[in-house]
Amino acid sequence: MKKIGIILASILLVLTINSMYFFFGMTKVSFIEWLVFNACGPTNIAYIVGFVVYMVTKNRTALHVSILPLFFFGGLGIYFFPWSGNNIIAQICHIFMVLNMLWVLVETFSKADFKAATIGLLIGVFVFSPFITFQQTYTISHPEAFKRIQGFSIEDFQNKLNINIE
Numbered sequence: 001m002k003k004i005g006i007i008l009a010s011i012l013l014v015l016t017i018n019s020m021y022f023f024f025g026m027t028k029v030s031f032i033e034w035l036v037f038n039a040c041g042p043t044n045i046a047y048i049v050g051f052v053v054y055m056v057t058k059n060r061t062a063l064h065v066s067i068l069p070l071f072f073f074g075g076l077g078i079y080f081f082p083w084s085g086n087n088i089i090a091q092i093c094h095i096f097m098v099l100n101m102l103w104v105l106v107e108t109f110s111k112a113d114f115k116a117a118t119i120g121l122l123i124g125v126f127v128f129s130p131f132i133t134f135q136q137t138y139t140i141s142h143p144e145a146f147k148r149i150q151g152f153s154i155e156d157f158q159n160k161l162n163i164n165i166e
Contacts, residue, residue, distance in 0.1 A: 001110065012044050014038075060107070060116035064123075066128070070100065072128075074095075078092040
């Protein structure tokens, strides 16, 4: 089971490095733009750090800290992002984010370590809820930058949710 986790985390690391190259090298975004318009990158880094901590210390709490953003950005990204153009690469990353999250859940249930899961999830809520709020607020208040960098508009997301933000 650990070999599968290592393979999934390694693939996620390669995809994260690729996305950092795309955002910093090809689109020349600022750090803040990368942080908010490629929130998968910081999320993946947090997961990979937690995974390494788990592999070294065997403490599963670190694995669960990034579950909330993995689900929010990875799981929901599969639904919201288009399945065309450069976004195909983003979608592959989203799929591996979900696969890593599922691996953590399987690992948790196989070891029945629900205390570590609960503590990690609570820490993740306190750490990542402000980040998600900042990311969403910044994205909505900078729609022109979002469209320039991502290649589609924030209204596309809103239309999928059937909401109107004024």
